[in-house]
Amino acid sequence: xxxxxxxxxxxxxxxxxxxxxxxxxxxxxxxxxxxxxxxxxxxxxxxxxxxxxxxxxxxxxxxxxxxxxxxxxxxxxxxxxxxxxxxxxxxxxxxxxxxxxxxxxxxxxxxxxxxxxxxxxxxxxxxxxxxxxxxxxxxxxxxxxxxxxxxxxxxxxxxxxxxxxxxxxxxxxxxxxxxxxxxxxxxxxxxxxxxxxxxxxxxxxxxxxxxxxxxxxxxxxxxxxxxxxxxxxxxxxxxxxxxxxxxxxxxxxxxxxxxxxxxxxxxxxxxxxxxxxxxxxxxxxxxxxxxxxxxxxxxxxxxxxxx
Numbered sequence: 001x002x003x004x005x006x007x008x009x010x011x012x013x014x015x016x017x018x019x020x021x022x023x024x025x026x027x028x029x030x031x032x033x034x035x036x037x038x039x040x041x042x043x044x045x046x047x048x049x050x051x052x053x054x055x056x057x058x059x060x061x062x063x064x065x066x067x068x069x070x071x072x073x074x075x076x077x078x079x080x081x082x083x084x085x086x087x088x089x090x091x092x093x094x095x096x097x098x099x100x101x102x103x104x105x106x107x108x109x110x111x112x113x114x115x116x117x118x119x120x121x122x123x124x125x126x127x128x129x130x131x132x133x134x135x136x137x138x139x140x141x142x143x144x145x146x147x148x149x150x151x152x153x154x155x156x157x158x159x160x161x162x163x164x165x166x167x168x169x170x171x172x173x174x175x176x177x178x179x180x181x182x183x184x185x186x187x188x189x190x191x192x193x194x195x196x197x198x199x200x201x202x203x204x205x206x207x208x209x210x211x212x213x214x215x216x217x218x219x220x221x222x223x224x225x226x227x228x229x230x231x232x233x234x235x236x237x238x239x240x241x242x243x244x245x246x247x248x249x250x251x252x253x254x255x256x257x258x259x260x261x262x263x264x265x266x267x268x269x270x271x272x273x274x275x276x277x278x279x280x281x282x283x284x285x286x287x288x289x290x291x292x293x294x295x296x297x298x299x300x301x302x303x304x305x306x307x
Contacts, residue, residue, distance in 0.1 A: 002063070004086075005046045006220040013042060014219075015050060015057055025050055025057030043068065043082040044218040044230050045175065067116055069177060070241055080241055084177045084218065084230045089119045091170070093180035093189065095126045096135045096142075101181055103142070107293040108240055109179060110151065114251035115243070118177075121170060122146055125185040127157040145287045150253045158188035168193040171227040175220075178229050186231060194223050199231065240297060248298055249277070254286050255294070268298065 003023070007014035013025045027042060042048065047063040068085040092109045094101035106122065113120040124143070130136050143153045154170065156163045167189060170176075178186045187199035199221075222228045246266050249255045255269065255277050263274025269291075280286040 001050055001052075001057075003048060003050060003057075004220070005042055005044050005048060007217060008040060008042065008044050008219075009217045010040070013057075013059065015048060015059070016220075023050070023052070023057040025059050027059050039079050039081050043085045044220050045085040045087055047086065067118055069112060069116055069118055071112060072241060083179070083232055086175065087118060087177045087230065088174035089121060090177045090179060091121045091123055093123050093125050093178060093184045093186050095129075095181075095184045096124065096139055097126065097129045097133075099181050099183045101184060103289055104293050104296060105181070106146075107290065108297065111248070111251040111297065112240060114253070120151060122151055122153045123156055123167065123170075123189075124153065125156050125158065125189060127155045127162050128160040145289060148254065149287070149290065156189060158185050158192045161192065164189075164192050168223075168225055171223060171229060172225045173227055175228045175230070178231055182233075190221070190229060190231065193225075194221070196224075197221055245298060249294065252290065252294055254280075254290065270295070270298065 001017050001019075003015040003017040003021075005013050006016045006022070011026070013027070015023050015025045017023060025048075042059060042062060045068075046065065048059045049061045049063065050057045050059045052058070066086045069083045069087065069090060070080050071083060072080060090109070090113045092106060094106055110120050110122075124130075124139055127139075130139050139155070143155070146153050154163060154166055156167050158164075171193075178190075180186055190197060191199050218230060218232045220228055220230045243251075245268050249259075249269055258276040258280055261276035262269070262272070264272055267275050267277070269275050269277040277286065277291075281288055281291045
């Protein structure tokens with residue numbers, strides 16, 4: 001049989017077959033020992049071949065992926081973790097308060113999407129906590145920065161039902177990965193447009209202003225608008241898989257416009273003379289915030305020099 005992985009718990013997988021059956025499945029040993037550096041050889045969204053053994057599905061093979069999105073498993077680990085496979089778009093849910101999402105986190109997420117050719121959208125949630133506060137101006141500034149870089153941005157509030165129709169339309173007819181910190185309101189937004197799913201929601205800790213995990217495992221949910229979302233456990237940090245230093249700038253769309261205008265073809269836009277990208281930053285054509293986040297990735301051990 002052929003099916004799609006709709007839930008992963010690490011050792012067990014829920015697979016939706018083409019006939020509409022939902023089967024509990026395990027992996028064949030040869031897939032586990034394939035030599036992959038990934039902590040999870042099979043991810044939600046994967047198309048797989050399987051057969052039944054005494055009522056339990058055995059996953060025999062993974063079909064070729066259209067794409068996937070990946071991050072470092074932990075800060076100190078060399079292993080990687082595949083977040084999802086075969087997705088049409090990635091939607092990062094961000095908040096400016098309770099909890100605050102840093103632009104560094106957003107940009108790491110966007111860089112990874114660019115690296116794997118996955119369209120990305122930014123949804124700034126909890127608009128009700130921002131309106132009428134100093135953060136409102138910051139939200140407008142961030143929106144202008146990211147839209148100028150080519151990313152669609154949407155402002156929402158699950159509790160006040162702001163722009164929920166637009167959010168639903170964003171997901172219509174597509175397989176969308178939803179990512180973000182715990183507490184940004186991923187589950188609340190989905191419940192607001194699809195109440196029947198009744199996903200678990202928890203309040204943000206007042207003491208630490210951080211969210212509590214409500215999603216334990218990655219899982220795919222089909223929506224009544226013909227779309228499907230892959231809900232992921234809240235991601236505290238988004239570690240990049242190592243890039244070559246010279247290629248990191250390729251994943252900042254606004255920098256790509258100046259690629260052939262630097263004096264050196266392998267310019268990293270750090271301290272080389274005749275750098276057109278640095279000129280664009282000084283002239284306001286490229287956001288200083290985005291450029292600083294680029295430098296943090298470049299100099300923070302997330303790239304390596306070409307050997």
